[in-house]
Amino acid sequence: EIVVTQSPLSLPVTPGEPASISCRSNQSLLHSHGFHYLDWYVQKPGQSPKLLISLASNRASGVPDRFSGSGSGTDFTLKITRVEAEDVGVYFCMQALETPYSFGQGTKLEIK
Amino acid sequence: QVHLVQSGAEVKKPGSSVKVSCEVSGATFGSYSLSWVRQAPGQGLEWMGRLIPIFETPNYAQKFQGRLTISADTGTKTAYMELSGLTSEDTAIYYCARDRPWLDPWGQGTLVTVSS
Numbered sequence: 022e023i024v025v026t027q028s029p030l031s032l033p034v035t036p037g038e039p040a041s042i043s044c045r046s047n048q049s050l051l052h053s054h055g056f057h058y059l060d061w062y063v064q065k066p067g068q069s070p071k072l073l074i075s076l077a078s079n080r081a082s083g084v085p086d087r088f089s090g091s092g093s094g095t096d097f098t099l100k101i102t103r104v105e106a107e108d109v110g111v112y113f114c115m116q117a118l119e120t121p122y123s124f125g126q127g128t129k130l131e132i133k
Numbered sequence: 134q135v136h137l138v139q140s141g142a143e144v145k146k147p148g149s150s151v152k153v154s155c156e157v158s159g160a161t162f163g164s165y166s167l168s169w170v171r172q173a174p175g176q177g178l179e180w181m182g183r184l185i186p187i188f189e190t191p192n193y194a195q196k197f198q199g200r201l202t203i204s205a206d207t208g209t210k211t212a213y214m215e216l217s218g219l220t221s222e223d224t225a226i227y228y229c230a231r232d233r234p235w236l237d238p239w240g241q242g243t244l245v246t247v248s249s
Contacts, residue, residue: 060235062178069228069242070170070178075235113178117234121194122168122180 023048023116027125035133040101042128044114049094058118061090061099065110073112074099106132135160137229137240144246150217153243155229162210163187166232169203169214171225183232184212219247
């Protein structure tokens with residue numbers, strides 16, 4: 022099974038400042054189709070998780086362009102260029118290369 | 134726009150079973166997988182299994198083999214997740230999500246509480 026590890030687990034950020042979350046897997050997430058099967062989700066308090074980024078770098082519909090995903094192989098990053106108060110929540114990465122899909126532990130972003 | 138609506142909260146006794154439904158609207162049912170994910174109180178996300186409705190062949194996480202059944206009714210555009218042999222450790226919010234294989238959108242979640 023693929024293990025996915027996120028860091029940091031807690032991320033206090035001042036509004037307007039950038040933020041970055043790392044996600045690492047214990048094997049490459051490169052699919053034979055040429056895409057990396059790594060997605061990012063955010064779960065705001067009391068809500069269902071919501072897709073932010075698919076296939077490592079494709080922003081989902083309606084997601085602000087201050088969010089970006091990058092990476093390849095086993096190392097991936099979610100970046101927020103300028104954090105806003107509404108970005109508070111728990112961010113998860115998930116590998117979908119093979120089943121069972123596996124999630125990172127989650128990174129709780131809070132506003133300083 | 135695709136929308137997933139799940140059944141309401143359940144309270145179950147240890148050893149019993151629960152069946153959660155997930156009704157899909159706004160999309161051709163059966164053309165995509167539907168995955169089930171759960172989240173224990175204050176915990177992270179755990180993928181349980183998935184089903185491509187038109188193929189009717191489920192794929193389960195090893196952890197749930199033998200007590201998890203995922204099924205679908207293409208006529209009513211509804212997917213089901215049934216978990217048997219419930220223990221207190223199965224207390225969680227259960228989510229369905231369209232699986233493309235990125236999970237989007239998600240249902241609103243169904244709280245299942247296992248308590249004697």
